[in-house]
Amino acid sequence: MTKEKREILIFFIFTLAVLITPFFLQGSYFLNVLVFIGINTMLAVGLNLLLGYAGQISLGHAAFFGLGAYISGILTTRFGLDPWFALVIAAVANGALAFVIGFPILKLKGHYLAMATLGFGIIMFIIFNETVAVTGGPSGLSGIPNIQISSLIFDNDLRNYYLIWIITLLVMLFSINLSHSRIGRALRAIADSEVAARVLGVNARVLKVQIFTVSAVISAIAGSLYAHTMTFISPASFGFNFSIELVTMVIIGGLGSIYGSFLGAAILTILPEFLRVLRDFDIIVYGLLLIIMTMYMPGGLISGLTRIAEFIVGKIKSRGARHA
Amino acid sequence: MLRLDKITKIFGGLTALTDVSLEVRKDSITGVIGPNGAGKTTLFNIVTGLYTQTSGDVYLGEKNISRFATESLAALGLVRTFQNVELFGKMTVLENVMVGLHTKSRSGIISCAFKLPGQIKEEKMIAEKARHWLEFTGLIADAPNSANNLPFGKGRILEIARTLAVEPQLILMDEPAAGLNSQETTQLAVLIRKIRESGITVVLVEHDMDLVMDICDSIIVLNLGKKLAAGTPREIQENKAVISAYLGDS
Ligand SMILES: Nc1ncnc2c1ncn2[C@@H]1O[C@H](COP(=O)(O)OP(=O)(O)OP(=O)(O)O)[C@@H](O)[C@H]1O
Ligand SMILES: [Mg+2]
Numbered sequence: 001m002t003k004e005k006r007e008i009l010i011f012f013i014f015t016l017a018v019l020i021t022p023f024f025l026q027g028s029y030f031l032n033v034l035v036f037i038g039i040n041t042m043l044a045v046g047l048n049l050l051l052g053y054a055g056q057i058s059l060g061h062a063a064f065f066g067l068g069a070y071i072s073g074i075l076t077t078r079f080g081l082d083p084w085f086a087l088v089i090a091a092v093a094n095g096a097l098a099f100v101i102g103f104p105i106l107k108l109k110g111h112y113l114a115m116a117t118l119g120f121g122i123i124m125f126i127i128f129n130e131t132v133a134v135t136g137g138p139s140g141l142s143g144i145p146n147i148q149i150s151s152l153i154f155d156n157d158l159r160n161y162y163l164i165w166i167i168t169l170l171v172m173l174f175s176i177n178l179s180h181s182r183i184g185r186a187l188r189a190i191a192d193s194e195v196a197a198r199v200l201g202v203n204a205r206v207l208k209v210q211i212f213t214v215s216a217v218i219s220a221i222a223g224s225l226y227a228h229t230m231t232f233i234s235p236a237s238f239g240f241n242f243s244i245e246l247v248t249m250v251i252i253g254g255l256g257s258i259y260g261s262f263l264g265a266a267i268l269t270i271l272p273e274f275l276r277v278l279r280d281f282d283i284i285v286y287g288l289l290l291i292i293m294t295m296y297m298p299g300g301l302i303s304g305l306t307r308i309a310e311f312i313v314g315k316i317k318s319r320g321a322r323h324a
Numbered sequence: 325m326l327r328l329d330k331i332t333k334i335f336g337g338l339t340a341l342t343d344v345s346l347e348v349r350k351d352s353i354t355g356v357i358g359p360n361g362a363g364k365t366t367l368f369n370i371v372t373g374l375y376t377q378t379s380g381d382v383y384l385g386e387k388n389i390s391r392f393a394t395e396s397l398a399a400l401g402l403v404r405t406f407q408n409v410e411l412f413g414k415m416t417v418l419e420n421v422m423v424g425l426h427t428k429s430r431s432g433i434i435s436c437a438f439k440l441p442g443q444i445k446e447e448k449m450i451a452e453k454a455r456h457w458l459e460f461t462g463l464i465a466d467a468p469n470s471a472n473n474l475p476f477g478k479g480r481i482l483e484i485a486r487t488l489a490v491e492p493q494l495i496l497m498d499e500p501a502a503g504l505n506s507q508e509t510t511q512l513a514v515l516i517r518k519i520r521e522s523g524i525t526v527v528l529v530e531h532d533m534d535l536v537m538d539i540c541d542s543i544i545v546l547n548l549g550k551k552l553a554a555g556t557p558r559e560i561q562e563n564k565a566v567i568s569a570y571l572g573d574s
Contacts, residue, residue: 174437177436181436181437181443182425182426182429182436182446183431183432184436185415185422185423188412188415192412192413193411195394196406196411196412196483197412198393198394199394199395199398199403200398200423200487200490201397201399202423202426211433256414
């Protein structure tokens with residue numbers, strides 16, 4: 001079985017698992033947590049395109065998430081637009097913004113790129129906070145309508161679960177397809193050796209901006225869905241801390257791995273429940289996690305799990321051989 | 325095929341190349357030799373657009389490519405390998421060569437993400453051609469392995485296979501034999517000849533004199549950033565200035 005066929009099979013099993021999970025969780029609080037895991041998975045998979053495939057850091061991705069949420073929130077509450085229409089506008093606007101700032105920003109490398117994206121995140125955070133007349137400022141924006149498909153209103157956990165996970169699954173499939181294509185290979189080539197990729201005719205500058213744009217569009221869709229499921233948003237959800245959390249999800253899950261991004265998102269969605277006692281110091285735990293993971297498991301949790309699985313399969317096989 | 329006209333490169337206060345002019349004939353194997361720091365790699369970096377020369381011009385055929393961006397040269401048939409092997413380490417051997425087919429394919433992000441029919445067809449073509457080049461270079465058995473796990477000698481060959489996938493007119497090789505054992509070097513010589521026979525012009529920077537004298541039709545000698553001599557292997561071996569430069573009393 002080729003690597004690609006195996007990945008499609010795994011995706012099929014994963015999809016099945018996602019679709020039947022709610023039947024075991026009727027009315028449970030955990031369904032609500034799974035909705036958030038879905039949103040964070042979408043964000044992590046989107047960031048992974050940039051960070052895991054192309055090897056370009058962004059410490060400002062929470063801003064794209066926030067911008068998507070605010071555009072959707074404002075257009076529906078103040079101008080009465082349909083949430084779906086608002087989502088599309090949020091996605092297009094975010095894509096346009098990422099494309100425009102992408103050209104100057106992505107010329108930078110390493111620490112400089114980290115600083116520039118960090119700066120972008122901080123600027124957007126200040127805008128969310130200070131333009132009180134538009135965004136509602138620190139006290140937030142409430143009364144955002146739920147998404148609706150004819151008479152079906154997505155106003156409870158079960159419905160939101162399916163809405164968000166179906167879109168997340170599509171984003172994951174999109175990401176898998178991309179990774180086994182000329183664009184995905186060119187991106188990974190850029191991450192490994194940008195000069196060699198360029199010598200082979202890969203236009204690294206344009207490709208980096210394109211993937212940055214796609215990543216921003218995915219973040220905006222996640223932001224819009226978040227606004228319409230929560231019905232309330234405030235700047236606190238879109239600050240520097242959340243940008244760091246997103247990077248942590250991708251790295252501890254495993255750079256370049258789609259299921260790693262899911263694992264990272266799941267862990268970092270559940271973990272805060274246990275870290276509440278630490279209040280704002282929870283970011284220290286993420287920092288420690290990052291350090292420990294990069295030191296002892298640079299391939300992320302997914303590679304650790306793969307190694308364990310291979311070890312067990314190897315054991316079973318060798319035992320089978322001995323019995324035969 | 326390739327012509328350099330009075331190339332000068334100054335790094336801050338250091339003059340790495342002074343008025344270097346040279347010409348590479350089509351279908352030849354041309355060697356560029358010279359002691360460490362002579363400016364050989366700098367010359368390649370200028371030709372491939374990674375550095376910008378302080379003055380002078382580079383022509384590929386009739387085209388002045390002096391200000392061309394690195395990524396635009398593959399489509400014109402000019403590629404290179406690197407002194408410090410630059411593999412895509414986290415990708416497989418096959419995928420490394422598939423990247424070489426980037427300019428031979430068109431699908432954009434959208435058709436790749438949604439697997440549109442044209443993209444699927446193109447992907448088959450890419451894999452087929454990449455396999456062809458792995459067979460050509462004798463690496464086919466390593467196709468599914470990670471490039472990081474390849475022995476050093478095979479890594480150098482993979483870099484060449486990757487550039488062949490571009491179907492270039494001209495390959496610049498920066499010390500392709502460095503770090504190879506004698507058996508691998510012999511195989512490399514065979515491969516380079518086979519590449520030339522398939523209609524590709526080769527320029528190689530090399531320190532291995534036996535290899536250079538064996539396979540090159542003509543040789544250019546650089547010393548301290550200046551062209552010291554040019555000629556056939558025999559002429560170079562008998563050149564007084566070259567001999568003294570190599571003995572270190574230049
Ligand atoms: N980016 C750079 N900045 C400053 N100086 C440089 C740069 N690249 C090369 N040089 C200098 O230019 C000179 C020529 O270097 P180059 O790498 O071209 O030599 P070379 O002939 O390839 O040597 P070797 O055989 O060791 O590879 C050296 O003195 C080197 O230090
Ligand atoms: Mg050199």
